[in-house]
Amino acid sequence: MTERSTPSTTLTRQDLRTLMLASLGGALEFYDFIIFVFFAAAIGKQFFPADTPEWLEMVQTFGIFAAAYLARPLGGLVMAHFGDKIGRKRMFTLSVFLMAIPTLLIGLTPTYETLGYAAPLLLLVFRMMQGAAIGGEGPGAWVFVSEHVPARHIGLACGLLTGGLTGGIMLGSLMATFINTIFTPAEVVGYAWRIPFILGGVFGFGAMYLRRFLHETPVFEEMRRRRQLAELPIKAVLKDHRRGIVVSMLVTWMLTAAVVVVILLTPRLLQQLHGFTPAQTLQANLAGTFTLTVCAMLCGWLIDRFGVVKVAVTGMLGLIASTYLLYVGAGARPELLVPLYALAGAFVGVINVVPFVMINAFPPAIRFSGVSFSYNVAYAIFGGLTPLLVSGLVALDRMGPAHYVAIVTLISLATVIVNARARRGVAAPQAVAAE
Known part of the structure; x- marks a missing residue:
């Protein structure tokens, strides 16, 4: 099945507009999902009894944060099912709506x-609603943009969305830095922590409005015209595409290692290992996140x-080397923390290999379900x-986080190489017949 009635190999203005709107909406929705972690301390003080021990308060707060990850697979599967049945665009728009509502309510x-105790229970419910929404957003967005562009630009489309x-x-x-700069710690705990959530809800409704201007993907429209839609997509995925599931899950493992360890955990680990202040690690983390965003797009191109x-080999080996360099260099040369973090963040951009591999792993009729199941699980x-693993490793070896990233990345690299050899001669994803 072809993507368009008149095949094209260049990006049109409509393609670029679609990519920009999708990427902007993805940024706003992901902001809504992660803003919780930046204000976890303030939230814990407001939603649990005042006499709760600090360690228990943080465990409970982060437990609520983590609950969203448990809801991701279920939310992703439900939205993917209907995305394969009634259309990508509808689910793409629904996911941002489902994120905006609980984000606003948290605020x-x-x-x-x-x-x-009804307060933390409501917080838990809203957080799980966020998890269900984000479970459909990432996979749905990658499928949506990849099916809107010519096959030779799928890497760039996924890169812009990942960025x-x-x-x-x-x-x-940036929002956390802004709030903590203009408000005192007491004001942040008292009321200012609500501002990012309320703004996030407003942003979400804005993203939903922007997505009204997007069109259904040509791939899905063609499948619907030919009546090639799968009756139960997830059943077909589990029965006939186990190889695609395994490949997608193994490369996603690398994505979680790169993002969770290098971007999310490293600031706290550097404070623990080398005595950096939170302000120093936040500045360095901003530099790393910026280079990650730019290089994810570059990776797609x-x-x-x-x-x-070729991109996986270069990028993943660079990720391993730059992660070791960050953990060694930050202790030996503290003044180089920002450039070292920026370099590591740049190589984290290789995570854009993941959506590209997943998009190619499943045929159009079950693509949304296949990508969503593999990625979210x-x-x-x-x-x-x-x-948990990194916390245990760092207690045994100060370089434990870097070792973990290296091992997982090598497994993912081997997966990409073996999978590419097995797929030689297979048509580009838009050309694969719907099953």
């Missing part, structure tokens, strides 16, 4: 002092130009276990 929810998602992390970090294997497992 407006009364505290423990007013509602008692948008990681840009949401940077936006959250390079995939289209040189192929996924892998992220729930590996994303949830990574902080």
